[in-house]
Amino acid sequence: MRRAGRKRDYRGMAEGELDLLPMMNVFIVLIPMLLTSAVFLKVAVIDTNVPSATSAAPSSPAEDLSLAITIKDDYFVVEGRGIESRAIARQDADAGAKLAAALAEVVIAHPDHQDVIIISQPKTRYQDIIAVMDISRASGLMSASLLGAE
Amino acid sequence: MRHHNKRNRLRPSSSLILTSLMDILTVLVLFLLKSFVMEGEAITPVPGVALPESSSKTAPRSSIVIAIFEDTVMLNGEVVATISKATASDNLLISPLARRLDETREQAEEIARLRGAPEGFDGKVSIQGDREINFAILQRVMYTCSASGYDHISLAVIESS
Numbered sequence: 001m002r003r004a005g006r007k008r009d010y011r012g013m014a015e016g017e018l019d020l021l022p023m024m025n026v027f028i029v030l031i032p033m034l035l036t037s038a039v040f041l042k043v044a045v046i047d048t049n050v051p052s053a054t055s056a057a058p059s060s061p062a063e064d065l066s067l068a069i070t071i072k073d074d075y076f077v078v079e080g081r082g083i084e085s086r087a088i089a090r091q092d093a094d095a096g097a098k099l100a101a102a103l104a105e106v107v108i109a110h111p112d113h114q115d116v117i118i119i120s121q122p123k124t125r126y127q128d129i130i131a132v133m134d135i136s137r138a139s140g141l142m143s144a145s146l147l148g149a150e
Numbered sequence: 151m152r153h154h155n156k157r158n159r160l161r162p163s164s165s166l167i168l169t170s171l172m173d174i175l176t177v178l179v180l181f182l183l184k185s186f187v188m189e190g191e192a193i194t195p196v197p198g199v200a201l202p203e204s205s206s207k208t209a210p211r212s213s214i215v216i217a218i219f220e221d222t223v224m225l226n227g228e229v230v231a232t233i234s235k236a237t238a239s240d241n242l243l244i245s246p247l248a249r250r251l252d253e254t255r256e257q258a259e260e261i262a263r264l265r266g267a268p269e270g271f272d273g274k275v276s277i278q279g280d281r282e283i284n285f286a287i288l289q290r291v292m293y294t295c296s297a298s299g300y301d302h303i304s305l306a307v308i309e310s311s
Contacts, residue, residue: 027172027179030179031182034186042308043201043307043309044206044209044306044309045206045305047302048304121285122289123284123285124285126279130204131202146285146289
């Protein structure tokens with residue numbers, strides 16, 4: 001009896017196969033778990049300045065330009081000290097490109113200037129503000145401050 | 151040829167060759183585990199928040215997280231205020247949030263003091279806002295943060311491809 005059993009065991013192992021089924025079971029559970037919790041979207045951040053409540057006045061002379069982009073319901077308004085203010089209709093498909101061009105002009109005229117104030121309405125969507133920040137960052141205005149319309 | 155036939159006849163229930171499948175699975179598991187490790191202590195998006203897309207490439211730092219979505223304002227995963235209530239008044243300060251932020255700041259200062267950290271309290275906060283929220287609530291949250299001493303505010307976004 002015992003002999004026969006041993007003999008059968010040897011025959012089963014003859015091919016030298018690993019019993020992979022338990023490992024498969026583990027993997028089949030592990031992979032969906034990891035896949036569902038994996039984050040494929042990369043999160044980044046945008047650093048912003050908050051105009052501090054105590055000292056709203058700009059400190060250095062380089063900031064005297066006080067370049068501001070106002071996001072209105074229908075227009076972007078680019079204005080600043082010594083800059084001809086201009087309005088760009090937001091409905092246009094190329095409003096972003098026009099805004100970038102307007103900002104690029106300002107940057108060329110004032111190469112040291114890196115600050116921009118983005119003035120939003122209470123109803124402005126967050127995504128729109130981020131889009132304007134992107135455009136201004138792409139134009140070389142690295143430091144954006146968010147401000148609300150009075 | 152004949153040899154093969156003989157073998158097949160001897161083992162009618164042919165077993166699957168799982169080795170190659172195991173290789174794939176092993177690589178997959180290692181890849182997924184590695185992607186977890188690589189994330190480090192970066193902030194993870196709060197469920198329910200659809201972050202706006204941006205071209206920013208700045209890597210997130212670990213900090214306290216304020217999530218704003220639907221009608222709630224959450225601080226570190228805890229609901230502290232509602233948007234409808236906060237935007238109802240003209241006052242920019244959201245007092246429940248300010249209270250919690252003050253508590254958090256005191257704790258952080260205490261920890262920094264006990265550890266003898268030279269830089270002390272860094273005042274970093276990241277805001278995870280849903281892309282559909284209005285500026286009104288964002289402004290109030292940012293104002294409250296800076297009023298409580300958190301003036302290094304970073305806005306969390308998703309890198310657009």
